[in-house]
Amino acid sequence: DTAVSQTPKYLVTQMGNDKSIKCEQNLGHDTMYWYKQDSKKFLKIMFSYNNKELIINETVPNRFSPKSPDKAHLNLHINSLELGDSAVYFCASSQGPTSGHDSQYFGPGTRLLVL
Amino acid sequence: AQSVTQPDIHITVSEGASLELRCNYSYGATPYLFWYVQSPGQGLQLLLKYFSGDTLVQGIKGFEAEFKRSQSSFNLRKPSVHWSDAAEYFCAVGDRFQKLVFGTGTRLLVSP
Numbered sequence: 001d002t003a004v005s006q007t008p009k010y011l012v013t014q015m016g017n018d019k020s021i022k023c024e025q026n027l028g029h030d031t032m033y034w035y036k037q038d039s040k041k042f043l044k045i046m047f048s049y050n051n052k053e054l055i056i057n058e059t060v061p062n063r064f065s066p067k068s069p070d071k072a073h074l075n076l077h078i079n080s081l082e083l084g085d086s087a088v089y090f091c092a093s094s095q096g097p098t099s100g101h102d103s104q105y106f107g108p109g110t111r112l113l114v115l
Numbered sequence: 116a117q118s119v120t121q122p123d124i125h126i127t128v129s130e131g132a133s134l135e136l137r138c139n140y141s142y143g144a145t146p147y148l149f150w151y152v153q154s155p156g157q158g159l160q161l162l163l164k165y166f167s168g169d170t171l172v173q174g175i176k177g178f179e180a181e182f183k184r185s186q187s188s189f190n191l192r193k194p195s196v197h198w199s200d201a202a203e204y205f206c207a208v209g210d211r212f213q214k215l216v217f218g219t220g221t222r223l224l225v226s227p
Contacts, residue, residue: 042217042219090158
């Protein structure tokens with residue numbers, strides 16, 4: 001059973017389009033995250049939600065909007081895609097935020113390429 | 116705000132040799148420290164973490180790490196490297212809100 005799953009795995013699209021990436025976790029966790037990994041492998045947190053409530057909202061263009069329909073799902077919608085949005089997007093989940101040391105479990109990633 | 120430095124971009128180790136990957140962190144409070152591994156085209160897998168107690172932490176796949184507060188370090192070690200250990204390794208520091216800040220990663224190459 002996949003603990004944290006993302007769809008799609010690959011996404012190739014044109015500049016200016018709107019796209020969504022879906023994430024689901026079956027671990028019963030309360031907190032979910034989105035991370036962006038750029039071409040240099042640098043990983044940076046974008047958002048976190050705890051039980052459908054936004055907790056962390058880093059400096060991310062407002063073209064990116066997370067949506068959490070329930071605590072097992074956290075989707076990422078991106079409007080007006082730009083070349084610089086090309087990256088690998090990782091979803092993660094943890095039990096928290098009861099403490100800062102809860103382990104985060106990562107999904108396999110979605111490779112987004114904007115042409 | 117917390118930060119992490121991994122000074123080695125890549126390291127090559129012979130199979131069977133010992134390994135140490137360096138990680139230095141900056142954080143004003145008690146740090147929560149993590150090591151993750153990423154194989155090519157894969158997600159991240161947690162190797163181990165430190166948040167309190169014994170400063171020598173054991174993880175999966177035979178890895179261990181030692182927290183040294185005086186040096187602000189959390190180096191990852193393995194006594195004998197296997198070819199399957201070749202991957203990218205990320206050190207991260209977290210705060211009480213579970214915001215993880217990652218280092219830039221160290222790519223481990225294993226030579227036969």
